[in-house]
Amino acid sequence: MGSTLFFLRATFAQVAPANNPPTFYRDVLPILQEHCQSCHRAGGISPMAFETARQTQPYAAAIHQATQNKSMPPWFADANVGRFSNDPSLTAEQIGTLAAWANAQAPVGEERDAPPARMWAESWSIPQPDLVLKMPQAAQLPANGDIEYTYEIVPTHFSQDRWVQMAEVLPALRSNVHHAVVYVRPPDSKWLRHAPVGVPFTASTLTDPEDRRGAHWTDSEILLVYAPGSSPDMWPANMAFYDKNKSNYQVPERRVVRYALVDVNQIRQGIQVSDDQLKVQYQKNIQDYQVPNRVHVEHILLMTVGNKTDAEVEEIKKKAEDVLKQARSGAKFEDLAKKYTEDPGTKDKGGDLGWLVQGQTVPEFEKAAFSLQKGQISDLVRTQYGFHIIKAIDKETAHTKSFDEVKESLRAPLLLSQADKQASDTADQMSAAIRQSNKTSLDDLAKQYHLTVSETRPVSATDPLIELANSKDAKDAIFRQRAGDLSLPIRTDRGYVVLLVKEIQPAHPGTLEEVRDKVVADLKRQKSIELARSKAEDLIKRVKAGEKFDPAAKGLGLDPKASDLLARNGTIPGAASGKQLTAAFNLNAGEVGAPLTLGQNWLVYQVAEKQEPNPADFEKQKKDLTEEALQAKRSLAYEAFRTALDERLKQEGKLKLMPEKMKNFGSLG
Numbered sequence: 184m185g186s187t188l189f190f191l192r193a194t195f196a197q198v199a200p201a202n203n204p205p206t207f208y209r210d211v212l213p214i215l216q217e218h219c220q221s222c223h224r225a226g227g228i229s230p231m232a233f234e235t236a237r238q239t240q241p242y243a244a245a246i247h248q249a250t251q252n253k254s255m256p257p258w259f260a261d262a263n264v265g266r267f268s269n270d271p272s273l274t275a276e277q278i279g280t281l282a283a284w285a286n287a288q289a290p291v292g293e294e295r296d297a298p299p300a301r302m303w304a305e306s307w308s309i310p311q312p313d314l315v316l317k318m319p320q321a322a323q324l325p326a327n328g329d330i331e332y333t334y335e336i337v338p339t340h341f342s343q344d345r346w347v348q349m350a351e352v353l354p355a356l357r358s359n360v361h362h363a364v365v366y367v368r369p370p371d372s373k374w375l376r377h378a379p380v381g382v383p384f385t386a387s388t389l390t391d392p393e394d395r396r397g398a399h400w401t402d403s404e405i406l407l408v409y410a411p412g413s414s415p416d417m418w419p420a421n422m423a424f425y426d427k428n429k430s431n432y433q434v435p436e437r438r439v440v441r442y443a444l445v446d447v448n449q450i451r452q453g454i455q456v457s458d459d460q461l462k463v464q465y466q467k468n469i470q471d472y473q474v475p476n477r478v479h480v481e482h483i484l485l486m487t488v489g490n491k492t493d494a495e496v497e498e499i500k501k502k503a504e505d506v507l508k509q510a511r512s513g514a515k516f517e518d519l520a521k522k523y524t525e526d527p528g529t530k531d532k533g534g535d536l537g538w539l540v541q542g543q544t545v546p547e548f549e550k551a552a553f554s555l556q557k558g559q560i561s562d563l564v565r566t567q568y569g570f571h572i573i574k575a576i577d578k579e580t581a582h583t584k585s586f587d588e589v590k591e592s593l594r595a596p597l598l599l600s601q602a603d604k605q606a607s608d609t610a611d612q613m614s615a616a617i618r619q620s621n622k623t624s625l626d627d628l629a630k631q632y633h634l635t636v637s638e639t640r641p642v643s644a645t646d647p648l649i650e651l652a653n654s655k656d657a658k659d660a661i662f663r664q665r666a667g668d669l670s671l672p673i674r675t676d677r678g679y680v681v682l683l684v685k686e687i688q689p690a691h692p693g694t695l696e697e698v699r700d701k702v703v704a705d706l707k708r709q710k711s712i713e714l715a716r717s718k719a720e721d722l723i724k725r726v727k728a729g730e731k732f733d734p735a736a737k738g739l740g741l742d743p744k745a746s747d748l749l750a751r752n753g754t755i756p757g758a759a760s761g762k763q764l765t766a767a768f769n770l771n772a773g774e775v776g777a778p779l780t781l782g783q784n785w786l787v788y789q790v791a792e793k794q795e796p797n798p799a800d801f802e803k804q805k806k807d808l809t810e811e812a813l814q815a816k817r818s819l820a821y822e823a824f825r826t827a828l829d830e831r832l833k834q835e836g837k838l839k840l841m842p843e844k845m846k847n848f849g850s851l852g
């Protein structure tokens with residue numbers, strides 16, 4: 184016991200160092216508000232109030248003592264029985280703070296450090312109640328002697344079930360009430376059904392025998408119990424929403440698995456490979472180190488795709504010649520490409536197409552590209568796509584890379600394949616051992632093959648299996664396996680693993696505790712959706728009642744915007760499409776549409792102006808559409824060029840040579 188006390192003191196010394204004692208306003212008042220003022224306040228049940236420094240200071244030593252010996256706040260449950268959710272007891276740290284404050288002669292501190300005063304509703308301990316149910320008639324008490332257990336039925340007049348967040352009994356004459364129990368009597372209950380309503384009665388005043396029995400014993404549900412000093416009952420927040428949507432809060436089955444891992448990475452760290460081994464590898468795969476002829480080019484493309492007349496092509500050619508002249512006379516090629524090229528994929532990269540090998544592009548392009556010297560610029564090159572100007576920025580002739588050049592790149596794969604081999608050999612042996620005897624234990628196996636045994640967190644079928652590199656096979660095995668059975672070795676990205684299901688936590692409806700985070704998030708989302716809808720409806724109501732749209736929207740904290748003229752096939756960028764707004768086309772200028780749901784958002788709109796279609800517009804629209812279609816066609820043609828390039832690369836297995844350049848060949852624009 185003595186040593187326990189010693190430790191307690193050590194704790195509080197840390198919390199409140201002697202040179203910086205706690206003050207009333209900063210440190211003590213928050214504790215009093217939270218744990219003491221429910222009784223210790225003006226009009227509370229305790230003889231003295233602890234609301235101001237002046238009221239509290241004289242009791243500093245008594246507070247120290249009453250909290251140290253845990254007589255305050257009153258709490259009679261035995262700590263050894265378990266934890267109660269409404270346990271008001273102070274933490275060791277809070278007790279330490281109050282002690283240090285008393286020991287330092289109860290300093291007041293700075294008033295500005297004080298928390299806001301806690302508002303106590305007129306004699307209630309809970310915040311102002313939504314509903315007060317009064318006993319219609321007071322019960323008479325004799326001056327002395329025992330009284331019979333007294334009931335009074337108080338109608339709630341509820342027309343539907345209600346959820347109760349907090350409840351408190353507030354006796355009008357505190358000193359006369361020993362205790363009180365509030366029962367819930369649902370509408371279909373037969374309990375005390377012939378008893379009078381709204382007046383006090385006791386068992387002996389009842390005539391019906393069943394009622395009389397009911398006044399001595401009941402299994403009806405209790406809402407709350409009052410005794411002097413008891414604290415009001417409060418129930419968990421969000422319970423109603425949770426209860427209504429319980430089916431959404433199923434907790435899936437989870438399993439805990441013990442496993443022994445043949446760790447490939449660990450094996451690899453223990454392996455050495457010699458230069459001779461690397462050389463063997465090099466010789467074996469010598470064809471992999473042959474580098475073909477290749478050229479790194481930039482180009483500028485002026486397109487001739489589409490139905491161009493000869494005159495138009497001639498025009499484009501002239502322009503291309505002009506660009507070529509600029510390139511030849513020293514303008515920076517990359518800048519020219521940025522400015523003139525019509526190849527959207529390379530425009531931002533100054534025309535850079537990356538390294539090309541033979542057979543990748545159309546013949547005219549290839550011929551020109553490979554005939555260039557490093558740094559040289561081509562003449563105009565005509566292909567099916569248009570006029571290209573090509574610049575070779577680097578060039579390599581075919582050769583075989585030397586051993587020294589590639590040696591280091593061979594090491595990691597070789598190490599890995601050797602480690603993999605070792606791991607798979609071990610796995611094979613383990614597999615044989617497991618098949619041979621169904622009594623093999625995970626721990627024996629681990630000991631024999633020098634593996635460590637670890638344990639996963641509880642995982643559901645949809646949780647990531649981080650411990651085992653998210654292996655799908657391991658996950659499948661975990662949920663296929665019976666508890667206690669050893670799996671065969673399973674290959675994962677970390678190596679081979681043998682599993683044993685240690686624990687199965689069955690699927691069950693989640694308790695509020697378990698799923699609170701999700702409940703709170705769902706409730707928040709629902710509330711914000713409801714809020715958005717009611718705002719939308721509010722706005723419509725105001726505009727229909729004659730308010731102007733913009734100020735009404737602003738008044739609701741919204742940001743009104745005006746769209747351009749919109750056709751049925753058009754869209755209002757960032758808001759809605761003409762299709763979604765179909766109803767708008769049947770409204771007249773000034774009319775407000777029904778609110779439109781867009782996902783979780785609502786759109787409210789008013790038609791500002793309406794133009795009937797006219798034939799001239801239609802002609803213009805048609806031309807625009809044709810132009811659009813043409814543009815799309817061009818893009819397609821060029822995309823074909825790129826896709827061909829891309830496919831070629833993939834087929835030849837050259838993709839890995841220049842992965843960063845491959846981005847050049849992505850989709851158009």
Ligand code: HEC
Nearest residue numbers: 218219221222228229230242245246249255256257412413
């Ligand atoms: C549930 C009501 C209630 C709460 C909560 C409560 N007290 Fe009390 N306290 C009382 C009552 C009632 C008395 C008077 C007891 C008596 O006269 O026998 C009292 C008396 C005291 C006394 C006088 C000395 C003693 O032990 O009798 C001190 C000091 C005290 N309380 C401190 C505190 C502190 C500090 C807290 C908060 C940490 C607290 N109380 C919380 C009801 C409460």
